[in-house]
Amino acid sequence: MTVSDHPRGGFWSDTGRSGLGSWIFSTDHKRIGLLYLFATFGFFLVGVVLGLLLKFELMTPGRTIMGAEAYNAVFTVHGVTMIFLFILPGFPGAFGNLVMPIQVGARDVAFPRLNLLSWWLYMGGALIVLTSLFTGNGPPDTGWTFYVPFSARTGTNVSLAVFGVFIIGFSAILTGLNFITTIHRLRAEGMTWGRLTLFTWSLYATAWVQILATPILAITLVLIMAERMLGTGLFDPGRGGDPLMYQHLFWIYSHPAVYIMILPAMGAISDIIPVFSRKPVFGYKMIAFSSIAIAAAGSLVWGHHMFTSGMSDRAVLVFSFLTFIVAIPSAIKVFNWVSTLYKGSISLEAPMLFALSFIILFSIGGLTGLILGAAATDVHVHDTQFVVGHFHYVMFGGTGFAFFAAMHYWLPKFFGRRYREKPAVIAWALMFIGFNILYFTMKVLGMKGMPRRYYDYLPEFATLNLVSTIGSWILAVGLVIMLVNLIRGLLRGEPFEGNPWGGATLEWSIPTPPPTENFAREPVVTHGPYDFTAMKE
């Protein structure tokens, strides 16, 4: 296909190359971003199917469709897929790559080939994780946390899965390195730190966590492999080891990893809300600062996952205190988003609806997180369905809904076509309702004492579990409608031209879809990212 007869134009055709090779060997950040999007979202759908199976099993007490061992394997694979294959690489890999270089006024990231290598490492790691499901003695059954001593002893395919996650970690480190260098070195003339978009600020904070925390996960995973293959006894108290040390090492990475998951989502929301409120963001500096503060403070709170593990009381006190500190920058963001909405000219289109849902769901998730952060209350709800409900409110209600908001906001820009608004709104409504029915009941079940990670439960929990399962079906229907509408719209929908949302950030100043080099001439930035008055002049 030549340049002229390609229906899309821009980076889809201006290099004159087509076919699979032009994608999987491309160093263009937009193509790599879309590769990440397709891969991560594909894994998300796999995770959704597994999640639906879990809820189906819990629809009635006793065995519904699977037994205890299958249930263990399914929730492990669901967790590993969602965490390591979707939510961790999803936002930075897909939207970070697609949008950030344009937002800073660059033609590409600082190291385009390294960027491609990151995607290949991610795919390689994902392939190894998938292989672990169908080889050896079956899929891992440890939960996504791979806790010792069980992970050191179980006969299932833990070593291979852990090795796959280890490889994916390298991808995250290289992406972080690339983004930090890009933001430091490739900003256009006039793009001062005070004019960076808040999405870019959030990616910057995330990138530091990726670089500093991911190596600790890598070391921890190597230690599991050493424990299994060499019998080192590092975590075996009978041989002088310490099982709690594993939990420390795991959560030193994995709690900051939660912020790798949520920070870019917060950044996207900070970009979307001002556009659909027609008002500059309230407290720009504080939102940017709070991203850094969340990344810093969030790295010191890992012990709140271990309050009932036998850790010292003094450590419980310290970690509980530190956990409450994270609530401050998180609340700063929420208050600033709400203040941005105040007296704004609000336009309730699909991206904004998803963004508003994010604020509500993230706030519920965050506030229930304080119940878990307080040692006294945590003891009562630890390892119950309450924790699962809280985690999904933050990760799915937060990052997931922000991901959907970003898909509706940015993808038309890169595809040059748009989805239909009405089905998008219907899908959003179904997902919002289904989500709350599904996960709020889990919080109630947890408060009533139903533990997590069991395929069976007492008869008194039956009604709420049935309600929760019905919620999962409503959510799934909404998801299917959203997906069909997006795919049809982006492939065959109405042309999306110019700047229909009215965004003031740099990506809205270039042609749709953007050309491979992004800018015909290097841009000179003269106003802030949310200065809508400057845009009209």
Add this chain to the structure above:
Amino acid sequence: MDEQQHTIVSYGTLTAAWIALLFLTALTVGITRLDLGGYKVLGALTIACLKGGVVIAFFMQMRYEGRLLRWLLFVALVTLAIFIGITFFDVLYR
């Protein structure tokens, strides 16, 4: 392209660093024979940090590098120190 400045470290300096490493290794072995409770781990880690510092400064030549690289190393080390330090609220008082 800028010419990279390579500092050639003298044999004397490297030998002194090597002797310091040997001494610190002996010290590590020595403190295992003392009854220090939980502080034994702290002592061993302190010595290990000193040894790492000597290797980084002399054999990896960080001592002769520019300010930026030193700062980057400093940030990484402080992060690591904080992680290990907070872990001691558990290890020391369990």
